[in-house]
Amino acid sequence: MNLRKYLKVYKKFLHTSLASELEYKTNMLVDLITAILSLIGSIFLLSIFFQNNGYIGGWKFEQALIIQGIYTILNGITNTWFNPNLTEIVKHIREGTLDFVLLKPIDSQFFISLKKINPSGFLEIMLGFFLLFFCIRINQINLSLSFLTLSLITISCSICILYSLWFFISTTTIWFVKTWNAIEVLRSFLYIGRFPLNSFSFSLRIIFSIFIPLAFITTIPSEVFLGLSQSWKILLEVIVASVFLITSRKFWLFALKFYSSASS
Amino acid sequence: MVQNIIDVRNLSKSFDISSKEPGLKGTIKHFFRRQTKSLKVIKDISFEIKEGEIVGFLGANGAGKTTILKMLCGLIYPSEGSILVSGYLPFRRKENFLKNITLIMGQKQQLIWDLPPIESFYLNASIYDLDKFEAKKRIKKLSEMLEIDKELFIPVRKLSLGQRMKSELLAALIHEPNILFLDEPTLGLDINAQRNLRKFLQKYNNETNATICLTSHYMKDITSLCKRVICVHEGEISYDGKLDLLLKKLSPVKEILIVCRSEEDANKLENSGFTVENKIKNEITIKIKNNSITSSLKTILNNFDIEDLFINEPPIDEVIGKILTKKEYDI
Numbered sequence A: 001m002n003l004r005k006y007l008k009v010y011k012k013f014l015h016t017s018l019a020s021e022l023e024y025k026t027n028m029l030v031d032l033i034t035a036i037l038s039l040i041g042s043i044f045l046l047s048i049f050f051q052n053n054g055y056i057g058g059w060k061f062e063q064a065l066i067i068q069g070i071y072t073i074l075n076g077i078t079n080t081w082f083n084p085n086l087t088e089i090v091k092h093i094r095e096g097t098l099d100f101v102l103l104k105p106i107d108s109q110f111f112i113s114l115k116k117i118n119p120s121g122f123l124e125i126m127l128g129f130f131l132l133f134f135c136i137r138i139n140q141i142n143l144s145l146s147f148l149t150l151s152l153i154t155i156s157c158s159i160c161i162l163y164s165l166w167f168f169i170s171t172t173t174i175w176f177v178k179t180w181n182a183i184e185v186l187r188s189f190l191y192i193g194r195f196p197l198n199s200f201s202f203s204l205r206i207i208f209s210i211f212i213p214l215a216f217i218t219t220i221p222s223e224v225f226l227g228l229s230q231s232w233k234i235l236l237e238v239i240v241a242s243v244f245l246i247t248s249r250k251f252w253l254f255a256l257k258f259y260s261s262a263s264s
Numbered sequence B: 001m002v003q004n005i006i007d008v009r010n011l012s013k014s015f016d017i018s019s020k021e022p023g024l025k026g027t028i029k030h031f032f033r034r035q036t037k038s039l040k041v042i043k044d045i046s047f048e049i050k051e052g053e054i055v056g057f058l059g060a061n062g063a064g065k066t067t068i069l070k071m072l073c074g075l076i077y078p079s080e081g082s083i084l085v086s087g088y089l090p091f092r093r094k095e096n097f098l099k100n101i102t103l104i105m106g107q108k109q110q111l112i113w114d115l116p117p118i119e120s121f122y123l124n125a126s127i128y129d130l131d132k133f134e135a136k137k138r139i140k141k142l143s144e145m146l147e148i149d150k151e152l153f154i155p156v157r158k159l160s161l162g163q164r165m166k167s168e169l170l171a172a173l174i175h176e177p178n179i180l181f182l183d184e185p186t187l188g189l190d191i192n193a194q195r196n197l198r199k200f201l202q203k204y205n206n207e208t209n210a211t212i213c214l215t216s217h218y219m220k221d222i223t224s225l226c227k228r229v230i231c232v233h234e235g236e237i238s239y240d241g242k243l244d245l246l247l248k249k250l251s252p253v254k255e256i257l258i259v260c261r262s263e264e265d266a267n268k269l270e271n272s273g274f275t276v277e278n279k280i281k282n283e284i285t286i287k288i289k290n291n292s293i294t295s296s297l298k299t300i301l302n303n304f305d306i307e308d309l310f311i312n313e314p315p316i317d318e319v320i321g322k323i324l325t326k327k328e329y330d331i
Helices: A003-024 A025-049 A061-095 A096-104 A108-114 A119-139 A145-170 A181-192 A203-210 A214-225 A231-256 B022-032 B065-072 B118-126 B132-146 B161-173 B191-208 B217-225 B242-252 B263-270 B288-302 B317-323
Strands: B004-019 B033-050 B052-060 B081-087 B101-105 B180-181 B211-215 B226-232 B236-242 B253-260 B275-280 B283-290 B304-311
Touching: A003 A025, A003 B118, A025 A119, A061 A119, A061 A145, A061 A181, A061 A214, A061 B275, A096 A108, A096 A145, A096 B052, A108 A145, A108 A231, A145 A181, A145 A214, A145 A231, A145 B180, A145 B217, A181 A214, A214 A231, A231 B052, A231 B118, B004 B065, B004 B211, B033 B052, B033 B065, B033 B081, B033 B211, B033 B236, B052 B065, B065 B081, B065 B180, B065 B211, B118 B161, B132 B191, B161 B180, B161 B191, B161 B236, B180 B191, B191 B211, B191 B217, B211 B217, B226 B242, B236 B242, B253 B263, B253 B288, B263 B275, B263 B283, B283 B288, B288 B304
Parallel strands: B052 B211, B052 B226, B101 B180, B180 B211
Antiparallel strands: B004 B033, B004 B081, B226 B236, B253 B283, B253 B304, B275 B283
16 A cells, blocks of 8 residues: 555545535534534533432543543544545445545545545544543543553544444445434444443443443543553453454455446 | 457346335335345347447447446446456456546536535546646646636536536546546537537547547437447347448438429429439429439439439438347348
8 A cells, every 4th residue: 555645645635625614614613613512511411410429330420521521532533534424435325426436546445434524523522632631630640651552542442443333334335225324323322422331231231342332432441541441451442443443344345346336 | 450458258247126016015015025136237248349449339228338337447246257458357446457447427426516626636636646747737738628727716516517527527537547438428418518528539539549438328429439339238239340330231221302493393203213202392302222322313413404402311319219229230
């Protein structure tokens, strides 16, 4: 793979996406306001849950805010990259414009996963980091190199898992043509990921750990922040993320063999 | 000797198609127990195309022209048989193969809707690994050839269909491919835009010796660009050869409109043994076989007092229409 070429193309993707978004100033402003209001609403909701005894699933409100921070970053990444690109896959396949992508001398997964960005999602990412730094202060977390490295690893793994799940569902469009609902279900599960895993019943915890790996997406990175995570859990998250990423890649290449292109 | 750039041997393609009975009952049945059947849309076809050739694929809707084109450019996998394009197996979509080809579809677009076309051109240039200087040079050259240099900076959504199609062409040709697959490139364009596009394609072919495979329902596209046509009927090749030979075979007669000096002369001509198509006062239309045009006209001019004379080719659409419904041609 020619890295220089891919960087050059990504620079162009950024440029054209920003230019397209800036064509509609009001829409961008509304998106930014929505991101701020959504964060305020989520924190308010969390505070209501913690109002009675101050603990949910063994987590204090200040600790649960870390999960909210990580969720906000992930949601920001979802809104910046996944939502504008991966929902387009369905459109590409339904309308047959995937033809143009497949005939370009560039990796098709790279092209359809990163072609667009929604700049208003950046604000959410920034708000998420701001909330995390706030949590670090109120939870009196010691900022060490190992803490930063482990946080970065677990958050990166969360992004990979989320991307792979979303990409996997979008890929099935090649057979099922319409998969909007499945993507909406995934988003709803991610919404559940704002709460500590321990706050759910045992059976739901099993489901959220094995079938829909929410535990790996938000809870494990949050445990790293609080110094509660064990190394086997981090290692397991790295393995799960790698398996998801590799499987989604293989699945895409396999699915393309069944692509029949829309009729003209 | 000119080499074959496309070599297709015993190619077949089947698709699984689901069918649904009408009404609510049919819809529920279709939802729970979908019935699919395998449909062979391309049936054991073989042909070669030489470098620099412009070949038209003719056929009715659903005959399989677009499926052939999509297999040639590597978008869909063949079910049986082999395809070699420029020495590559298309469905492997190797980088060097993709740098050599382009696909243009009249009904689909790749330009970024909200931005001027120049942004899409530079994006494509980076994908094809062209440096900025080279990209600028090619955009300038192609935009001049296509006469769209003024529209480069206007958002795509504000361009007319003709200007958009020309921009699509530029986006698809920025990497200077030597094989062009064109699927109804003039669809929906007005007569002038169609003519300009045809002129451009002919010029591009002359200048670069690019091979062009074209499907179109506008017969003018085929007759003005393609010397050779491949007729596809229900997934099979019904004719592969020169277009003029096919036209001669399908339209063996010409219509001659003769204006006589008087009605009396027209009456005499009517009764002289020619096949009369129509007669209004001193104007008479007769049909003459292609191989006896010269001798028949000599007879008419020598024996009758003629004021004027027009030779009409039968309408091309009518002739080609016959091709679309026939299974085989023995030329």
